[in-house]
Amino acid sequence: xxxxxxxxxxxxxxxxxxxxxxxxxxxxxxxxxxxxxxxxxxxxxxxxxxxxxxxxxxxxxxxxxxxxxxxxxxxxxxxxxxxxxxxxxxxxxxxxxxxxxxxxxxxxxxxxxxxxxxxxxxxxxxxxxxxxxxxxxxxxxxxxxxxxxxxxxxxxxxxxxxxxxxxxxxxxxxxxxxxxxxxxxxxxxxxxxxxxxxxxxxxxxxxxxxxxxxxxxxxxxxxxxxxxxxxxxxxxxxxxxxxxxxxxxxxxxxxxxxxxxxxxxxxxxxxxxxxxxxxxxxxxxxxxxxxxxxx
Amino acid sequence: xxxxxxxxxxxxxxxxxxxxxxxxxxxxxxxxxxxxxxxxxxxxxxxxxxxxxxxxxxxxxxxxxxxxxxxxxxxxxxxxxxxxxxxxxxxxxxxxxxxxxxxxxxxxxxxxxxxxxxxxxxxxxxxxxxxxxxxxxxxxxxxxxxxxxxxxxxxxxxxxxxxxxxxxxxxxxxxxxxxxxxxxxxxxxxxxxxxxxxxxxxxxxxxxxxxxxxxxxxxxxxxxxxxxxxxxxxxxxxxxxxxxxxxxxxxxxxxxxxxxxxxxxxxxxxxxxxxxxxxxxxxxxxxxxxxxxxxxxxxxxxxxxxxxxxxxxxxxxxxxxxxxxxxxxxxxxxxxxxxxxxxxxxxxxxxxxxxxxxxxxxxxxxxxxxxxxxxxxxxxxxxxxxxxxxxxxxxxxxxxxxxxxxxxxxxxxxxxxxxxxxxxxxxxxxxxxxxxxxxxxxxxxxxxxxxxxxxxxxxxxxxxxxxxxxxxxxxxxxx
Numbered sequence: 001x002x003x004x005x006x007x008x009x010x011x012x013x014x015x016x017x018x019x020x021x022x023x024x025x026x027x028x029x030x031x032x033x034x035x036x037x038x039x040x041x042x043x044x045x046x047x048x049x050x051x052x053x054x055x056x057x058x059x060x061x062x063x064x065x066x067x068x069x070x071x072x073x074x075x076x077x078x079x080x081x082x083x084x085x086x087x088x089x090x091x092x093x094x095x096x097x098x099x100x101x102x103x104x105x106x107x108x109x110x111x112x113x114x115x116x117x118x119x120x121x122x123x124x125x126x127x128x129x130x131x132x133x134x135x136x137x138x139x140x141x142x143x144x145x146x147x148x149x150x151x152x153x154x155x156x157x158x159x160x161x162x163x164x165x166x167x168x169x170x171x172x173x174x175x176x177x178x179x180x181x182x183x184x185x186x187x188x189x190x191x192x193x194x195x196x197x198x199x200x201x202x203x204x205x206x207x208x209x210x211x212x213x214x215x216x217x218x219x220x221x222x223x224x225x226x227x228x229x230x231x232x233x234x235x236x237x238x239x240x241x242x243x244x245x246x247x248x249x250x251x252x253x254x255x256x257x258x259x260x261x262x263x264x265x266x267x268x269x270x271x272x273x274x275x276x277x278x279x280x281x282x283x284x285x286x287x288x289x290x291x292x293x294x295x
Numbered sequence: 296x297x298x299x300x301x302x303x304x305x306x307x308x309x310x311x312x313x314x315x316x317x318x319x320x321x322x323x324x325x326x327x328x329x330x331x332x333x334x335x336x337x338x339x340x341x342x343x344x345x346x347x348x349x350x351x352x353x354x355x356x357x358x359x360x361x362x363x364x365x366x367x368x369x370x371x372x373x374x375x376x377x378x379x380x381x382x383x384x385x386x387x388x389x390x391x392x393x394x395x396x397x398x399x400x401x402x403x404x405x406x407x408x409x410x411x412x413x414x415x416x417x418x419x420x421x422x423x424x425x426x427x428x429x430x431x432x433x434x435x436x437x438x439x440x441x442x443x444x445x446x447x448x449x450x451x452x453x454x455x456x457x458x459x460x461x462x463x464x465x466x467x468x469x470x471x472x473x474x475x476x477x478x479x480x481x482x483x484x485x486x487x488x489x490x491x492x493x494x495x496x497x498x499x500x501x502x503x504x505x506x507x508x509x510x511x512x513x514x515x516x517x518x519x520x521x522x523x524x525x526x527x528x529x530x531x532x533x534x535x536x537x538x539x540x541x542x543x544x545x546x547x548x549x550x551x552x553x554x555x556x557x558x559x560x561x562x563x564x565x566x567x568x569x570x571x572x573x574x575x576x577x578x579x580x581x582x583x584x585x586x587x588x589x590x591x592x593x594x595x596x597x598x599x600x601x602x603x604x605x606x607x608x609x610x611x612x613x614x615x616x617x618x619x620x621x622x623x624x625x626x627x628x629x630x631x632x633x634x635x636x637x638x639x640x641x642x643x644x645x646x647x648x649x650x651x652x653x654x655x656x657x658x659x660x661x662x663x664x665x666x667x668x669x670x671x672x673x674x675x676x677x678x679x680x681x682x683x684x685x686x687x688x689x690x691x692x693x694x695x696x697x698x699x700x701x702x703x704x705x706x707x708x709x710x711x712x713x714x715x716x717x718x719x720x721x722x723x724x725x726x727x728x729x730x731x732x733x734x735x736x737x738x739x740x741x742x743x744x745x746x747x748x749x750x751x752x753x754x755x756x757x758x759x760x761x762x763x764x765x766x767x768x769x770x771x772x773x774x
Contacts (some may be wrong), residue, residue, distance in 0.1 A: 001315065001484065002484075003484035003485075004482075004487045004488060007484070007488050007491070008491070009753055010748065011491075011748060011752060012408075014748075014752050015756070018752070098507060135301075135304075138759060140756060140759035141759045141760075144759065145713070146721075147760050148713050148717060151716065152716070155716075
């Protein structure tokens with residue numbers, strides 16, 4: 001029995017060591033780990049613009065161009081992030097840094113349902129001290145998708161040469177959008193608004209309103225077949241908090257702006273070239289907001 | 296209780312510790328513990344059906360003693376018939392009642408005679424096909440004087456309900472398992488280490504291979520008429536690996552778990568997709584069931600030592616009943632019939648027992664071209680037959696196969712890049728470890744504690760990284 005006990009103990013120790021090693025390796029090589037490590041440690045920073053969202057914003061919002069033209073910006077977005085994750089990041093940032101002028105939230109309702117508000121991104125849990133004592137917290141399990149993401153670096157030079165600039169993941173890879181826009185497949189905009197989960201943005205909008213920060217939300221563009229002709233949406237709550245959701249997924253905006261062959265990284269995700277083109281549309285919306293067109 | 300559940304992850308170490316440390320000094324208490332924990336294991340799913348296991352146990356315990364004690368052959372036969380009627384009746388009612396009544400009504404309605412449906416909403420008790428076959432083999436072995444009955448009810452009940460193999464086999468023979476339960480067991484570290492390794496290998500096959508393919512297979516089989524030929528072929532091959540990973544994974548977890556309790560269960564799979572003909576496939580696939588049908592159906596019918604037409608009939612009987620054993624559906628019957636048709640040529644040519652060696656390559660490093668082609672051909676026809684097994688109806692299966700050979704368009708199954716990379720990883724590991732285990736089994740490469748340690752650690756890592764933990768049930772639970 002002793003031999004078996006030693007075997008099990010060694011197996012457990014080795015397994016835990018591999019888990020620790022994996023976590024250490026991720027903190028050194030994974031772009032999102034390194035980015036989160038950087039952003040969680042911000043103190044007394046004075047960014048003018050904070051960008052929140054998920055992978056579509058991580059790839060598709062050009063924070064460097066925003067910094068160059070409108071004021072220092074940082075992209076907090078992470079792949080698979082939820083609104084809850086973004087809220088945790090914002091709260092943490094605002095408690096330790098100077099008040100920004102703008103908080104921009106990028107949704108992608110065309111392919112993600114935002115109703116899962118309480119699912120927190122595992123990387124956020126890791127860096128923001130939200131670990132729990134559970135089997136599923138083992139790094140090999142918790143960050144399993146990052147194994148494949150980082151393995152891609154061995155297979156493709158695009159992934160190897162990727163970098164993070166001002167929080168934006170810059171990946172020079174192209175996957176053509178071969179889909180076709182069909183007017184008839186457009187969603188019923190009024191009904192769709194209800195299902196997009198804009199209501200879950202209330203805590204973030206409230207946080208901004210309480211601190212006098214301008215809050216603006218955007219719908220990120222998707223592949224042609226998921227684009228629509230819906231107007232911008234104005235969201236208001238009983239507390240008086242209101243904000244605008246600028247629809248960048250409108251066919252008359254995304255269609256002429258983006259090249260279906262050159263500007264996409266994968267389905268619904270813009271590459272760097274796409275983010276450069278989208279910048280103008282984002283800038284225009286910010287300028288309009290700044291000039292008080294929606295108050 | 297599912298093997299791939301948190302409950303089992305807690306249940307197993309608790310039972311293990313109680314078994315060796317609290318009850319280790321008394322065989323009787325150890326067996327009582329095995330019995331109680333086995334009933335808890337089964338009752339976790341639905342405690343009401345424990346009564347069926349208990350009844351089946353009582354009937355065969357009494358029948359076994361009576362068969363052995365009866366002075367006249369006629370009396371022995373009466374008791375055997377009692378056991379068979381009870382077990383087959385149980386199976387027939389819970390598993391086949393609706394099928395036969397439904398088919399009967401349909402047959403009459405086609406002749407213009409409409410009958411009231413008598414079908415009932417009968418829940419199929421998990422594992423009923425497995426434990427009834429196990430208890431029947433006990434009575435049959437006593438009848439054929441291959442075994443002496445046990446007079447200890449607890450031991451017998453522990454044999455019937457032994458939790459590692461209760462719900463999905465291997466279908467144990469009393470001659471193998473019962474003596475181990477009746478004899479004092481001593482702990483062997485080597486055996487327990489082997490057990491841990493086998494459990495992890497079973498989990499790997501279940502959660503990394505089978506469950507990862509389940510979604511893709513369901514998607515295509517669910518609407519096969521929408522997909523193109525290539526997608527249908529990919530999904531058919533995927534199902535071949537899904538069912539192998541699922542069922543052999545279960546068997547490995549069962550065998551490995553039994554080893555932790557000092558008990559050796561029979562082997563249930565022996566690299567079936569390396570078979571060079573259907574005869575060999577059936578010596579490597581679900582061994583405990585195929586040998587059951589061989590010993591208790593095929594041989595009593597005369598086997599191959601009769602006129603060739605009767606021998607062919609015997610083959611059909613075995614394959615059709617084996618198909619029906621899997622479930623009350625014409626698809627299973629068709630699947631069994633296809634295997635019979637595939638088996639007959641080599642049976643007539645007397646080449647069905649030609650391949651007995653485990654290693655296709657023999658003493659060489661790699662198999663020859665002819666052998667490789669034979670393996671590929673056997674795998675292809677087995678895969679084709681699985682289409683009937685997996686489809687909802689025979690017509691659906693025929694439609695699926697038509698789609699495979701059709702050149703008219705259809706949708707291409709889109710597998711996301713990340714899933715492709717995951718599958719490449721998973722299958723590379725699967726083939727690598729299969730190769731290791733095949734060569735280890737044939738003593739081409741040596742095994743030892745160090746190898747077991749490295750294998751276990753690697754499997755554990757792969758399970759964490761690539762496993763699907765959606766709590767998918769085992770396919771063979773429905774049988």
